[in-house]
Amino acid sequence: MIQMILMQANNQSDWLSWIYFIIFIMIMQFYANKIQVQIWMGEISKALNKLERYANDATNKFVEEASKYGRSKEDVKKMVERIKGFFLIGPVTLDPAGAIKRLEHLLDEYRDYMNKYMDELSPKASGWKKSNLRDQLAGVLALDTIFRIVRHYFILGKRTQNLIYIAQIQMLLPEILRIARAYWRASEAFRRGVPIGDSIGPLVALKLIGDKETFELAENIIGAWTDVEGRKVLVIKAKGPGSEVGKPGLAIEKAIEDRNGDFARVIMIDAASKLEGEKTAEIAEGVGAAIGDPGPEKYRIEEVTTKYGIPLDAIVIKEDPLDAITAMREEIAKAADEVIERVRLLIRTRTDPGDYVIVAGIGNTIGVGNRLEVVS
Amino acid sequence: MSVEEKQLLGAYLLWALILVVISLISLAFIYLGWDSMLNQEDYVNGPFYLLMGIAGLGIAGKIAYDMSKMRAQKEEREQKIFTHLECVNCGWKLEREFREGDYVGRVSPNDKCPKCGSSMRVMAIYTRVKEKRA
Ligand SMILES: [Zn+2]
Numbered sequence: 059m060i061q062m063i064l065m066q067a068n069n070q071s072d073w074l075s076w077i078y079f080i081i082f083i084m085i086m087q088f089y090a091n092k093i094q095v096q097i098w099m100g101e102i103s104k105a106l107n108k109l110e111r112y113a114n115d116a117t118n119k120f121v122e123e124a125s126k127y128g129r130s131k132e133d134v135k136k137m138v139e140r141i142k143g144f145f146l147i148g149p150v151t152l153d154p155a156g157a158i159k160r161l162e163h164l165l166d167e168y169r170d171y172m173n174k175y176m177d178e179l180s181p182k183a184s185g186w187k188k189s190n191l192r193d194q195l196a197g198v199l200a201l202d203t204i205f206r207i208v209r210h211y212f213i214l215g216k217r218t219q220n221l222i223y224i225a226q227i228q229m230l231l232p233e234i235l236r237i238a239r240a241y242w243r244a245s246e247a248f249r250r251g252v253p254i255g256d257s258i259g260p261l262v263a264l265k266l267i268g269d270k271e272t273f274e275l276a277e278n279i280i281g282a283w284t285d286v287e288g289r290k291v292l293v294i295k296a297k298g299p300g301s302e303v304g305k306p307g308l309a310i311e312k313a314i315e316d317r318n319g320d321f322a323r324v325i326m327i328d329a330a331s332k333l334e335g336e337k338t339a340e341i342a343e344g345v346g347a348a349i350g351d352p353g354p355e356k357y358r359i360e361e362v363t364t365k366y367g368i369p370l371d372a373i374v375i376k377e378d379p380l381d382a383i384t385a386m387r388e389e390i391a392k393a394a395d396e397v398i399e400r401v402r403l404l405i406r407t408r409t410d411p412g413d414y415v416i417v418a419g420i421g422n423t424i425g426v427g428n429r430l431e432v433v434s
Numbered sequence: 435m436s437v438e439e440k441q442l443l444g445a446y447l448l449w450a451l452i453l454v455v456i457s458l459i460s461l462a463f464i465y466l467g468w469d470s471m472l473n474q475e476d477y478v479n480g481p482f483y484l485l486m487g488i489a490g491l492g493i494a495g496k497i498a499y500d501m502s503k504m505r506a507q508k509e510e511r512e513q514k515i516f517t518h519l520e521c522v523n524c525g526w527k528l529e530r531e532f533r534e535g536d537y538v539g540r541v542s543p544n545d546k547c548p549k550c551g552s553s554m555r556v557m558a559i560y561t562r563v564k565e566k567r568a
Pocket of ligand 1: 523524526547551
């Protein structure tokens with residue numbers, strides 16, 4: 059067979075066609091990059107359109123909803139345009155002393171600004187509808203930011219034709235779209251007032267409180283005394299059913315200081331990011347302050363428990379970070395009862411009857427009330 | 435049919451046409467390669483034709499795969515939310531679609547227990563997600 063090939067290869071015209079073929083391949087090699095750039099730019103452009111659709115859709119739905127509460131659609135639209143791109147500049151940490159205090163101050167200012175803005179935007183909305191609108195708007199702003207960033211790289215790539223810029227954003231596209239879809243769904247959940255994945259902490263707290271009387275413990279935080287296995291338990295959660303996380307750190311600090319540190323244990327319950335491959339709603343236990351705030355709340359809790367030497371336990375419910383901001387999944391809601399069992403076990407085995415214990419359900423309490431209401 | 439859907443359908447038909455043409459050309463090349471090797475004992479052009487044909491079929495397969503993904507992407511509807519209610523008297527459990535105003539812990543003003551007629555309380559609100567990721 060090799061002889062045959064050699065014989066045929068001697069034929070000059072066949073040699074020529076092979077040379078043409080090789081030259082063609084070389085030219086293709088040369089242009090492959092350019093073609094690749096065009097394909098990727100096409101993909102980015104398509105994704106950009108989709109991101110714009112998400113952003114516009116979320117904005118329109120927000121305008122529609124917010125305009126039910128005392129302002130015309132045009133006014134609301136103008137006000138949304140005005141707040142797009144609103145930002146917070148984090149405190150300088152070059153000199154870290156007091157950075158937490160400064161961060162807390164800035165976060166307070168940020169929240170106050172947004173709340174005032176909502177007063178202006180939807181003057182007739184009730185307290186908790188206003189918070190829901192505020193966080194629906196937050197979803198709109200996040201989508202707007204995502205769109206702006208992708209557009210930035212798209213234009214940069216188009217102008218420079220630089221394969222590196224384009225490749226970077228192209229490779230991230232599936233993840234960016236997944237995040238954008240989550241924010242789009244999140245703003246829908248906030249519009250309707252549906253509990254989100256992050257609400258599992260408050261949900262567990264509500265189930266522990268049952269129909270006991272509640273009282274306001276700190277800003278947007280409520281508490282209730284209940285009896286668990288013969289221990290006196292102070293259950294803490296954000297004040298629902300509006301979208302609110304409150305200041306659980308401040309509340310725990312206040313409760314502990316009020317009793318001069320006479321608490322045997324502090325148990326915190328929160329949603330936590332799951333790793334890929336882990337099951338949604340898997341429960342895990344550990345030690346430390348289970349709270350995902352930017353810092354100030356966690357800091358307060360660590361400080362006060364350290365001051366009085368109170369053990370700090372954490373129970374977390376694992377979920378995808380994107381599930382945490384969208385409507386609560388059934389598996390997560392169903393995990394609440396098992397979490398309560400774990401809390402009971404922890405209290406039974408680690409404290410003595412008559413002890414005082416704090417159980418804090420951390421997270422956004424949207425769609426979750428404060429107690430099991432009784433029939434009037 | 436919206437403009438967007440029309441565009442999508444147009445793109446879909448165009449790709450389907452391209453798919454058919456590429457497949458036919460590839461099959462022709464495979465036949466040509468086969469024929470020249472077996473019947474004409476041409477071992478220079480034969481394998482080359484065969485290779486072209488197989489590569490063409492590969493491209494056709496990729497197009498078909500992308501098209502199937504294009505269809506799957508389209509469906510993106512509103513999430514269905516459910517409200518789980520329990521009777522305050524006898525504990526009867528009930529699930530219905532979420533209505534605005536529902537929140538966990540609330541005694542629903544519009545729901546009565548089908549068994550004993552007492553009030554019902556919202557005990558959970560959730561959505562169901564089909565697990566796509568492994
Ligand atoms: Zn009943």
